[in-house]
Amino acid sequence: MNLDIRFRQDFPGFTLDVDLQLPGRGVTALFGPSGCGKSTLLRCIAGLNAAPSGRCVVNGEVWQDGPHSLPTHQRRLGYVFQEPQLFAHLSVSANLQYGRQRTAQAQQRVAWERAVELLGIGHLLERRTAGLSGGERQRIAIARALLTSPRLLLMDEPLAALDQARKNEFMPYLERLHRELDIPVVYVSHAPDEVARLADHIVVMEGGRSLASGPLAETLARVDLPIRLGEDAGVVLEGVVVERDAAWSLARVAFPGGCLWVRDGGQEKGTTVRIRILARDVSLALSPATDTSLLNSLPVVVDQLADDSHPALALCRLRVGTSSSLLARLTRRSAAALGLEPGQAVWAQIKAVALIG
Numbered sequence: 001m002n003l004d005i006r007f008r009q010d011f012p013g014f015t016l017d018v019d020l021q022l023p024g025r026g027v028t029a030l031f032g033p034s035g036c037g038k039s040t041l042l043r044c045i046a047g048l049n050a051a052p053s054g055r056c057v058v059n060g061e062v063w064q065d066g067p068h069s070l071p072t073h074q075r076r077l078g079y080v081f082q083e084p085q086l087f088a089h090l091s092v093s094a095n096l097q098y099g100r101q102r103t104a105q106a107q108q109r110v111a112w113e114r115a116v117e118l119l120g121i122g123h124l125l126e127r128r129t130a131g132l133s134g135g136e137r138q139r140i141a142i143a144r145a146l147l148t149s150p151r152l153l154l155m156d157e158p159l160a161a162l163d164q165a166r167k168n169e170f171m172p173y174l175e176r177l178h179r180e181l182d183i184p185v186v187y188v189s190h191a192p193d194e195v196a197r198l199a200d201h202i203v204v205m206e207g208g209r210s211l212a213s214g215p216l217a218e219t220l221a222r223v224d225l226p227i228r229l230g231e232d233a234g235v236v237l238e239g240v241v242v243e244r245d246a247a248w249s250l251a252r253v254a255f256p257g258g259c260l261w262v263r264d265g266g267q268e269k270g271t272t273v274r275i276r277i278l279a280r281d282v283s284l285a286l287s288p289a290t291d292t293s294l295l296n297s298l299p300v301v302v303d304q305l306a307d308d309s310h311p312a313l314a315l316c317r318l319r320v321g322t323s324s325s326l327l328a329r330l331t332r333r334s335a336a337a338l339g340l341e342p343g344q345a346v347w348a349q350i351k352a353v354a355l356i357g
């Protein structure tokens with residue numbers, strides 16, 4: 001189960017040149033600054049851009065092999081754009097019907113009721129799409145894409161047109177798709193919070209190339225990428241809610257290697273959650289601090305030190321237990337004062353932990 005994706009395409013002043021082996025399940029985020037080629041790559045995968053030297057194999061289905069390329073309508077894919085492309089004169093139901101009609105009955109793998117329920121649009125079916133909110137329209141666009149029973153779902157910044165409040169409402173629907181449907185998704189975004197919350201695998205792009213491609217947690221913990229991620233550098237950890245403290249509205253999340261207190265997000269004990277810790281929110285000490293307001297202090301081992309984007313700053317990767325990592329951003333002066341070096345045991349003090357889903 002994998003996606004074999006290789007394209008080279010020249011444009012005036014820009015070349016897309018990627019060679020990627022991506023997992024054939026889960027969400028892969030294409031992440032990078034504006035103009036780095038994310039949408040162009042998505043268009044190549046969809047066959048909307050003709051890249052004659054490309055190769056695109058989706059879980060064994062060959063969509064392109066050099067000049068032999070299936071036209072887009074013969075590729076079993078769903079494409080969700082930034083702005084939902086719905087038929088304004090038709091009802092929601094008729095829009096969905098359009099998606100389903102495109103797929104032969106024998107190939108239909110996502111039932112109507114399932115798509116409607118997953119995206120929470122049952123109450124909208126008889127409405128015309130023109131009067132709906134941006135978030136509702138986007139949910140309908142996704143349901144319509146699902147009803148084509150795609151082998152691959154391509155999403156090009158589906159949340160970009162929504163404000164933060166609408167994004168927060170929308171995100172759980174994407175998480176449900178991820179959890180409950182076995183359709184691989186390639187998801188374009190330049191929003192680190194979205195990537196941290198949704199992705200299993202990340203491709204970091206710059207200037208038409210892939211700088212890094214790997215599992216989310218591992219890739220975000222690399223010290224050579226935070227320079228590109230700037231203020232957003234940080235790790236994502238997956239853990240389980242093990243305790244809830246109603247008196248202080250806090251929850252304790254256990255992850256491989258330790259436990260952290262976070263603001264209680266309402267999840268039941270036993271729920272798997274993701275937490276995000278930015279490098280700038282982690283400071284280091286040689287002993288466990290007791291006279292501090294910080295809730296979270298973890299014993300860690302210095303793994304790697306690297307220069308950061310500014311000559312005053314350093315990035316430090318820390319091992320927590322045997323399989324988790326943190327990043328800390330600190331001044332080089334502080335690193336020298338603490339005498340930091342790989343293998344050293346120190347304490348990580350964590351100013352903020354965001355529970356992201």
Ligand SMILES: Nc1ncnc2c1ncn2[C@@H]1O[C@H](COP(=O)(O)OP(=O)(O)OP(=O)(O)O)[C@@H](O)[C@H]1O
Pocket residue numbers: 011012014032033034035036037038039040041190
């Ligand atoms: N058909 C085309 N003709 C000329 N240049 C093109 C064409 N398609 C893409 N490009 C160029 O490729 C580059 C990458 O564009 P692309 O839209 O893929 O970036 P992106 O990472 O998706 O950006 P954004 O996040 O802003 O959407 C840009 O410089 C763009 O001008």
